[in-house]
Amino acid sequence: MAQLSSISANTEALSHVLGLVEAFRAFDSDNDGAITAEELGGIMGSLGYNPTEQEVKAMMLEGDKNKDGLLSVEEFLEMNTKNLDLGGLGNYLMNASEVLNNNNNNNINDGTFEMVSGEELFQVLGSLGIELKLEDCQNIIASMDMDGDGFVSLDDFNLIVSSLL
Numbered sequence: 001m002a003q004l005s006s007i008s009a010n011t012e013a014l015s016h017v018l019g020l021v022e023a024f025r026a027f028d029s030d031n032d033g034a035i036t037a038e039e040l041g042g043i044m045g046s047l048g049y050n051p052t053e054q055e056v057k058a059m060m061l062e063g064d065k066n067k068d069g070l071l072s073v074e075e076f077l078e079m080n081t082k083n084l085d086l087g088g089l090g091n092y093l094m095n096a097s098e099v100l101n102n103n104n105n106n107n108i109n110d111g112t113f114e115m116v117s118g119e120e121l122f123q124v125l126g127s128l129g130i131e132l133k134l135e136d137c138q139n140i141i142a143s144m145d146m147d148g149d150g151f152v153s154l155d156d157f158n159l160i161v162s163s164l165l
Helices: 004-027 037-046 053-063 073-080 087-106 118-127 134-142 154-163
Strands: 115-117 151-153
Touching (some): 004 037, 004 073, 087 118, 087 154, 151 154
Antiparallel strands (some): 115 151
């Protein structure tokens, strides 16, 4: 069974990524899933950094993998999560993500938008033979829950987990 201290440290990493996603979305003024250099400067300022124009340009060059002059949320997260690691929990969550995605694909015709709860994560991990406590799974989901309703969208779950692997 996973150690509670490692779960706690990992939920902090997940919460950090959630903060990055929220900051990105706040500065993506046209909601197109991409930000400009100017918007990047605003994000960095909101996170407590005051980069120069040159530093922002350098960050754009480094992060813009597809060279379109914009940063996607995935590129932004890749830039800012290089040193974060979930260890074994990351692999468990990626496996859970695959199961959740398969379940969602099976239900796609009914128009249901997949939301993941701590209970559902607990059940999926259990079905994979991964023994975490229900409370740990609820804490994992809470660390990714943008609105505090006890759920995270499958898209956000996938985004956050994949950014840490």
